[in-house]
Amino acid sequence: xxxxxxxxxxxxxxxxxxxxxxxxxxxxxxxxxxxxxxxxxxxxxxxxxxxxxxxxxxxxxxxxxxxxxxxxxxxxxxxxxxxxxxxxxxxxxxxxxxxxxxxxxxxxxxxxxxxxxxxxxxxxxxxxxxxxxxxxxxxxxxxxxxxxxxxxxxxxxxxxxxxxxxxxxxxxxxxxxxxxxxxxxxxxxxxxxxxxxxxxxxxxxxxxxxxxxxxxxxxxxxxxxxxxxxxxxxxxxxxxxxxxxxxxxxxxxxxxxxxxxxxxxxxxxxxxxxxxxxxxxxxxxxxxxxxx
Numbered sequence: 001x002x003x004x005x006x007x008x009x010x011x012x013x014x015x016x017x018x019x020x021x022x023x024x025x026x027x028x029x030x031x032x033x034x035x036x037x038x039x040x041x042x043x044x045x046x047x048x049x050x051x052x053x054x055x056x057x058x059x060x061x062x063x064x065x066x067x068x069x070x071x072x073x074x075x076x077x078x079x080x081x082x083x084x085x086x087x088x089x090x091x092x093x094x095x096x097x098x099x100x101x102x103x104x105x106x107x108x109x110x111x112x113x114x115x116x117x118x119x120x121x122x123x124x125x126x127x128x129x130x131x132x133x134x135x136x137x138x139x140x141x142x143x144x145x146x147x148x149x150x151x152x153x154x155x156x157x158x159x160x161x162x163x164x165x166x167x168x169x170x171x172x173x174x175x176x177x178x179x180x181x182x183x184x185x186x187x188x189x190x191x192x193x194x195x196x197x198x199x200x201x202x203x204x205x206x207x208x209x210x211x212x213x214x215x216x217x218x219x220x221x222x223x224x225x226x227x228x229x230x231x232x233x234x235x236x237x238x239x240x241x242x243x244x245x246x247x248x249x250x251x252x253x254x255x256x257x258x259x260x261x262x263x264x265x266x267x268x269x270x271x272x273x274x275x276x277x278x279x280x281x282x283x284x285x286x287x288x289x290x291x292x
Contacts, residue, residue, distance in 0.1 A: 021046065058123065066121035067141065076104035118210045122203035124256070129210040136214070138180045138207060140250070146180040161186035164246050164279030174198070174242040174272070176231035176260065177249035181208040183281075185215035187246065188223065196242075198227045198234045200256055232259035235269050243276040245269050 021042070029038050061070040117136070118129040125141025137147040161183055165171065169191045175184055178199040187195055199205055205226055208219055218224065227234065231249060249257040259265050261280070269278055 062125075063121060063123050066126045072104050076101070079103075118207045120203045120206065122201055124201045124203075127201065127203040127207050129207050136211065138204075138211075140201075140204065143250075145250070146182060160246060160248065160279050160281050161190070164244050164277045165190045165192075166277075171243035171276075172196075172241070174235075174240075174245045176234070176245070176247045177257075177281075178204055178208055178226075179248055180211045181215045181218050182211070183246060183248050184224065185218040188216075188218055188221055192223065194223055194225065195221075196225045196227055196240070198229050198231050200228070200230050202228050230256060232256075232265055235260075235265065235272060238272060241272055241274050243274060244279065245273055245276070246279040246281075248281040 025039060025042055057070060057074070061073060065073065117131075118127070120127050126139070128139045128142075129136065130139065131137070135147040138145040165173070165187065171190070171192045173187055173192055173195045175187060175195055176198045178184065178197050184195065184197060205219070205228070208215075212219065219226070231247070235245075247260055249260055252258045252261045261282075266278070
């Protein structure tokens, strides 16, 4: 049923998106002799627009507006493009621009604004800390990540930290995926000398400060080094050796998390662990913890 629903939802917009190039070509080509030249020009404009759109959306709109509002802006630009194709009088272009801009602004203002202690749009989606479930929790792009329990951390963080570290002493730890910083707090309860925390999203680091009271201000412990980087890229390039690696990133369905769940990267990580432990948190139904 979900597959059929997805097909029905995507069928109409993809059909019209595919037809847009043919429509533009038919409107642009007036003479057969100039057909190849005009088609080439149209392809060039399309490619340039795709490049420019990707840059603007990825580096400007998504970090500033977030996913939902960026979609509204993109839809408004699409409507405006349609009006410009249909209207031959340039003097009306400005009127259409105002109409579309007002429609987009009104629609964006009607979108429900999520409430929380912390809210920031980032290149990886909306980062929010709120207590809508009864417990203070972190959400990334509206996906539930980690909650605070009555005592701060939950059994999941304690389980993976205790399992991976055991009775290690004077250890150097690599922790990939900060989240709420609960796992970091549990790591610091052991006899370690240094923790390198690799987090791809700087907004998550700022959000983790909202859990300072539950984590005994773990982020600002003198043994902690915060590194803003892609976890997979970091383990590929680092020259350091660690006594243990603890990975608590998002589920493999997330593109930037997937490499860390592959055999290739397990082999790479095995080379930077000095006969130590690799602990990986594997999300399952109910967010249960799996030891590896």
